[in-house]
Structures are given as structure tokens and as C-alpha cells.
Amino acid sequence: MNKIIIIGAGACGVYSALLIKQAHPNVDVLVLEAHKTPLKKLLATGNGRCNLSNKDLAITHYDSDNLALVKDIIDDFDMPKQMQKLGLYTKYMGQLLYPYSEQAKSVFRILMDRAQEAGVVFLYEQFVKSIRYQDGYIIETEHQRFHSDGVIVSVGSSAGKLSQVYDRRSLFTHLSFDYQDNSPSLTQxxxxxxxxxxxxxxxxxxxxxxxxxxxxxxxxxxxxxxxxxxxxxxxxxxxxxxxxxxxxxxxxxxxxxxxxxxxxxxxxxxxxxxxxxxxxxxxxxxxxxxxxxxxxxxxxxxxxxxRESEYAQVEKGGLLLSNFNNDLESKDYPHFYAGGEILNVNGDCGGYNLHFAFASGYRIFKGLERNQNVKN
Ligand SMILES: Cc1cc2nc3c(=O)[nH]c(=O)nc-3n(C[C@H](O)[C@H](O)[C@H](O)COP(=O)(O)OP(=O)(O)OC[C@H]3O[C@@H](n4cnc5c(N)ncnc54)[C@H](O)[C@@H]3O)c2cc1C
Known part of the structure; x- marks a missing residue:
């Protein structure tokens, strides 16, 4: 792959983009984001402190159509170690992991600094309307059409006031994926x-x-x-x-x-x-x-x-894991990956959802490396 497009600049999208670009400086890594700025939801997490993970990552804290794969992905990701590699120091407060500064803004700045240093390109106010596969991917936003060899879909969910509220399913109209309807979770x-x-x-x-x-x-x-x-x-x-x-x-x-x-x-x-x-x-x-x-x-x-999704922290449902292999690559569409909350995975309050968002971005990157899908 020479060009990869990542749809959605949330935790999963930004993290996977920077890992790929750091490892493969000659590959075009383009992130398309609907909002004017990236990582909006991350900034609101943990009441602005960003509860990144939890000491107890037992699989009983998650729901999915493939808990064995979720367990493999979350166990394979050491959040404090991987964040430290980016320059972010973390600490446990009780069971909960936070940035040492206790500011979500630190996570935001470090992720965006590393992405910028690596040369990831971000385009904002690019709401992706459709993805088509024709010997490569054609991605249409409200303003432009983009082509790429590979795509990572990390569009999150409609949960929370800061989300793009729309039916995520409509993004996959031209592709054939099994999808479970979304519904609010972690709400009043x-x-x-x-x-x-x-x-x-x-x-x-x-x-x-x-x-x-x-x-x-x-x-x-x-x-x-x-x-x-x-x-x-x-x-x-x-x-x-x-x-x-x-x-x-x-x-x-x-x-x-x-x-x-x-x-x-x-x-x-x-x-x-x-x-x-x-x-x-x-x-x-x-x-x-x-x-x-x-x-x-x-x-x-x-x-x-x-209460409705607008008040919820996460949504249930999304793209079923049965559509994907262990590297979160589609079983039907080559170099099509999905990570984070768009997948049919949701966890308890307490850092479980961010842990999965980052861990799935990491798994996608590791898979690309393992299969040598990206050209240097
Ligand atoms: C108020 C609140 C507090 C939370 N607190 C915590 C917490 O402390 N700990 C924890 O673990 N979890 C927490 N969560 C849940 C956690 O934030 C999410 O599970 C996590 O951010 C999901 O990451 P993601 O990368 O999958 O998606 P997101 O971070 O939601 O990013 C998706 C991105 O895709 C963009 N996008 C969507 N559709 C399109 C499109 N069609 N085209 C282009 N871009 C698009 C969105 O604008 C967004 O920027 C909280 C959630 C909320 C709402």
C-alpha cells in the first residue's frame, strides 16, 4: 500500500495514523475528519482528565460478538508502556489510569505532536458520505472524492453531545458488512x-x-x-x-x-x-x-x-467482529480495517472503551506490519 486513508480523527484513528506514518514515512497517511478539530470526544473523557485504561482488564467488562478476539486485542496492548513511547507519562489512581498531568489535553497534544512530527496529513470538515471498493477505495466526502489503496474506518459512535450524530451504518451502504443496530449504553x-x-x-x-x-x-x-x-x-x-x-x-x-x-x-x-x-x-x-x-x-x-445516545458515553452495536480477521482486516475487502467504537465492542465505565480504541488501533498497525501490507 502506498496510500492509506483513515476516516475519523478520534483516539483510534489518530493513534493508528501516527504509528503507521512513524514506521513508514514514505507512505501517504491521510486522516479525514468531519469536525473542525480532532479528538473532540477524548478531550471530554474522564471529566476532562481522560481515564485511559484500568488495572483490571478482565474480559467480563466487555460485550461483543467475539469476546475471544477482544480479549486478545486488549491483553496485547500495554497502555502505560505504549503511551510512554509517545512521551506521555501515566499513573494509576486506584484502578483507573490517567495521564500524569490529569489533563486530557496532554493526551491530545502529545498525540497530535507525534502525528504532526511523523507527517500525517489531516483534513477537517470532511464528512465522509460513502466508501466504495473498485480495485482500491473511493471515498466521497461532502466536498471531495479521494482514492486510496487501504482504509481504516474509525468513526466511533453517536454517543455523547460531541459526536457526529448520524446512522453509522449508512457509511457502509456500498459495501457488504454485517452490522448490529446501535443503541445507547452507559447512560442514565x-x-x-x-x-x-x-x-x-x-x-x-x-x-x-x-x-x-x-x-x-x-x-x-x-x-x-x-x-x-x-x-x-x-x-x-x-x-x-x-x-x-x-x-x-x-x-x-x-x-x-x-x-x-x-x-x-x-x-x-x-x-x-x-x-x-x-x-x-x-x-x-x-x-x-x-x-x-x-x-x-x-x-x-x-x-x-x-436515556438517548446524546447522553450516553458509548453505544452498543456496530460492525460485527465476524466481518474481520484477527488483525481487524475485512475478510472480504483487502486492506479495509476498522477499529474503536464503530466495532461491535463496548465496555464498562472506567477506561475500558478508550483502552479498546487505542488497542484496536495498535492491532491494525501490528497487522499491517506482520503482513507487510505497507511499502516503505
Ligand atoms: C462524555 C464522555 C466521557 C467518556 N469518558 C470515557 C473515559 O473516561 N474513559 C473511557 O475509556 N471512555 C470514555 N468515553 C468513551 C470513549 O470516549 C470512546 O469510546 C472513544 O473515544 C472511542 O474512540 P474512537 O476513536 O472509536 O471514536 P471517537 O473518539 O468518537 O472518534 C471518531 C471520530 O470520527 C469522526 N467521524 C464520525 N463520522 C465521520 C464521517 N462520516 N466522516 C469523517 N469523520 C467522521 C468523529 O467526528 C470523531 O472525531 C467517554 C465518552 C463520552 C461521550
Missing amino acids: MYTKEVYKTLKGVRMKGVFSLYQGKQLLKQEKGEMLFTNYGVSGIAIMQLSRYYQEGVTLVCDLLPDLSKEELANFLQRDLIHPLEGLVPYQLSDLLEKTHQDPISFLKQMTFHVKGI
Whole structure:
């Protein structure tokens, strides 16, 4: 290959572009990006701190049609080591990996510096509308037509406010790929019970999602009350397991048994819950005369749905891995690769999705090297 076009300047696209160009300075590496600037979503990750990866990369944190391949790709990628090669120092804070500076902007600048030094060419405001294969690739944007020997599709998903919101599937109209419809994941929940006076209150606890009596998933963590339902990391994690008709049961005082709580409440005080729970919750219970023990130990929500992609961190669905070999090259179209969130792979909150975006870019690069697909 003498010319390769990468569609989408996100984590996967920029990383794979710079690796290829660093190794093969004579190959044309062109990145087409729909936005005016690259890496927009990366800048927003981890609340601007960029949670790059996690110490616990167990495959149970991911969903896909080929978990064995996902495991192989994520295990093969040592994020701290590969980031250090680019000049980015990282650190673990608990289980979570961040840039040492705790600024997503550092990751942005280092990736873009290395890409620029290597000579990767970026064209912005180039929204790719179609990809055709005719003895090479013809890529059409709203303004121009491009030709290349190979293509890497790294267009991410519609999740989050910063995404290009459109049906990713339409990009592949002229190619034949198996594609699973996209749906939001890692997002908030709409619930039948809404506690408006608790809006903005955060509580740590144990949260369980049930279908009837069957426990689907349990999470320990934080929940946030909102004016439409519930949010918070624990809730977003559980949204991955959402099905119609589920209920959410919350133990808001997991460190106290029902008996301990009952003893505590026997004290003859004006506001017995004061100091144990946020005052808004204590006021609500007093006003509504609800049984505090069942409310705090088994607060139940009937979940009406999960919030739309615009509010989500990732989307489920995308190009099935069954379309690709272990190097993420299409089984049908030569030198056609895909990486990152456009693939049918999604992970938990906690650095899993960025880990996969970078790791899949790395796998594509390694595959090109292994098969000597790129001319020097
Ligand atoms: C608010 C928020 C916080 C997050 N926090 C974390 C976190 O802390 N840790 C973590 O691991 N994950 C996090 N994620 C998820 C993570 O950001 C994504 O999974 C990851 O960025 C996906 O990388 P990607 O390269 O596949 O796609 P993206 O980074 O989304 O990049 C895709 C690029 O392709 C461009 N594009 C799309 N369509 C076209 C087209 N037709 N033509 C040209 N260009 C196109 C887009 O404009 C975009 O620049 C977060 C997501 C959100 C929304």
C-alpha cells in the first residue's frame, strides 16, 4: 500500500495514523475528519482528565460478538508502556489510569505532536458520505472524492453531545458488512418514581437490577437523583443490562443491617436520620411518613427506559467482529480495517472503551506490519 486513508480523527484513528506514518514515512497517511478539530470526544473523557485504561482488564467488562478476539486485542496492548513511547507519562489512581498531568489535553497534544512530527496529513470538515471498493477505495466526502489503496474506518459512535450524530451504518451502504443496530449504553435511567426534591443528591450504595425476581446485575457505587430518574456511575454501568420491565433496587445504607438501622432509629430525636443520610432525604421521609428502613434499604424504581445516545458515553452495536480477521482486516475487502467504537465492542465505565480504541488501533498497525501490507 502506498496510500492509506483513515476516516475519523478520534483516539483510534489518530493513534493508528501516527504509528503507521512513524514506521513508514514514505507512505501517504491521510486522516479525514468531519469536525473542525480532532479528538473532540477524548478531550471530554474522564471529566476532562481522560481515564485511559484500568488495572483490571478482565474480559467480563466487555460485550461483543467475539469476546475471544477482544480479549486478545486488549491483553496485547500495554497502555502505560505504549503511551510512554509517545512521551506521555501515566499513573494509576486506584484502578483507573490517567495521564500524569490529569489533563486530557496532554493526551491530545502529545498525540497530535507525534502525528504532526511523523507527517500525517489531516483534513477537517470532511464528512465522509460513502466508501466504495473498485480495485482500491473511493471515498466521497461532502466536498471531495479521494482514492486510496487501504482504509481504516474509525468513526466511533453517536454517543455523547460531541459526536457526529448520524446512522453509522449508512457509511457502509456500498459495501457488504454485517452490522448490529446501535443503541445507547452507559447512560442514565428514566424511572416511574421521580423524587424531584432529591434532585442533585448523590448517594453511595449497592444497586441491583432485576427482571422479575432474577438479578441481572449488581453494582456498588454512586447514584445521583435527577428530575427524570437516576444517574451516576453505578446507574450508567447498570444501563448496559437494561431490558424492558426491569426494576432497580437500591440499598442506600449497605454498611448497616436492617436491625442496626432499626436500633439507630429508636432514639428519641427530632430528626433521627440527620447525619446518616443527606438532609433532603431525611426531610422527604419525615414529610411522606414512609418507612425509613424499607425506603433506605430497598428503595425501588420501575425503570421506564434508558436515556438517548446524546447522553450516553458509548453505544452498543456496530460492525460485527465476524466481518474481520484477527488483525481487524475485512475478510472480504483487502486492506479495509476498522477499529474503536464503530466495532461491535463496548465496555464498562472506567477506561475500558478508550483502552479498546487505542488497542484496536495498535492491532491494525501490528497487522499491517506482520503482513507487510505497507511499502516503505
Ligand atoms: C462524555 C464522555 C466521557 C467518556 N469518558 C470515557 C473515559 O473516561 N474513559 C473511557 O475509556 N471512555 C470514555 N468515553 C468513551 C470513549 O470516549 C470512546 O469510546 C472513544 O473515544 C472511542 O474512540 P474512537 O476513536 O472509536 O471514536 P471517537 O473518539 O468518537 O472518534 C471518531 C471520530 O470520527 C469522526 N467521524 C464520525 N463520522 C465521520 C464521517 N462520516 N466522516 C469523517 N469523520 C467522521 C468523529 O467526528 C470523531 O472525531 C467517554 C465518552 C463520552 C461521550
